[in-house]
Amino acid sequence: MGLTDENSSQVKINFRHALARVDFRFKRKDGQSVVFTADEIELVNVYNTGDFKFPRTSTTDNNIELSVGKWTVKGVKGSMTLNSAVSDFIGETPVQLMSANNQFVIPQDITMASDTHTDGMYLRVHGTIFDEASKLQTWPLTGSAADIYVPINTKDGKFKPGYRYVFTVSIGQPDNEGWIQFDQNVTVDEYGEYQETAENK
Numbered sequence: 274m275g276l277t278d279e280n281s282s283q284v285k286i287n288f289r290h291a292l293a294r295v296d297f298r299f300k301r302k303d304g305q306s307v308v309f310t311a312d313e314i315e316l317v318n319v320y321n322t323g324d325f326k327f328p329r330t331s332t333t334d335n336n337i338e339l340s341v342g343k344w345t346v347k348g349v350k351g352s353m354t355l356n357s358a359v360s361d362f363i364g365e366t367p368v369q370l371m372s373a374n375n376q377f378v379i380p381q382d383i384t385m386a387s388d389t390h391t392d393g394m395y396l397r398v399h400g401t402i403f404d405e406a407s408k409l410q411t412w413p414l415t416g417s418a419a420d421i422y423v424p425i426n427t428k429d430g431k432f433k434p435g436y437r438y439v440f441t442v443s444i445g446q447p448d449n450e451g452w453i454q455f456d457q458n459v460t461v462d463e464y465g466e467y468q469e470t471a472e473n474k
Contacts, residue, residue, distance in 0.1 A: 289341045292377040293432035298367035302445030308363045309444050311370055311400035314356040318394045320346035323379045341434045344380045363405055367441050380434045385426035396423040411446055
């Protein structure tokens with residue numbers, strides 16, 4: 274800010290991602306022959322509103338913590354619908370069940386939900402589990418569908434700007450109908466850099 278260059282008429286601007294990207298993928302649990310039908314998936318207890326302050330010094334620093342600006346969350350936590358269409362999956366290869374391939378959230382601290390801490394962040398999946406061979410419904414025990422709750426967290430307990438978080442949730446036949454501990458792997462990938470060329474200037 275406030276810099277000028279008399280030798281060039283161009284102004285160089287470096288754009289960085291201000292949001293975090295989330296990607297939820299589902300697979301059946303290894304060793305189980307189940308078919309899962311989901312008709313609604315949402316991320317619960319996530320901040321959807323905040324104030325963003327642009328960086329006041331530089332956007333070119335390699336340390337993205339210093340050069341992407343700062344978010345301040347505001348309001349109350351809400352929910353974010355990820356998929357509202359009926360989707361079946363039976364394989365052991367993760368499948369992305371999201372209405373939009375790119376889903377973004379405001380960077381924020383995460384408090385993981387549990388059976389005694391339901392105001393923490395979790396994934397709510399409304400669906401039904403069937404036995405693959407017999408096609409008989411095995412969960413829920415009564416009714417056509419029910420909610421499955423998957424606690425959400427990251428390694429450092431944060432959604433950070435400019436990062437993509439990939440969650441893989443393995444769904445199998447549960448032993449009960451309360452909060453269920455699933456196999457859950459989280460990977461974090463930095464966004465790739467955009468290389469400017471003469472053709473795309």
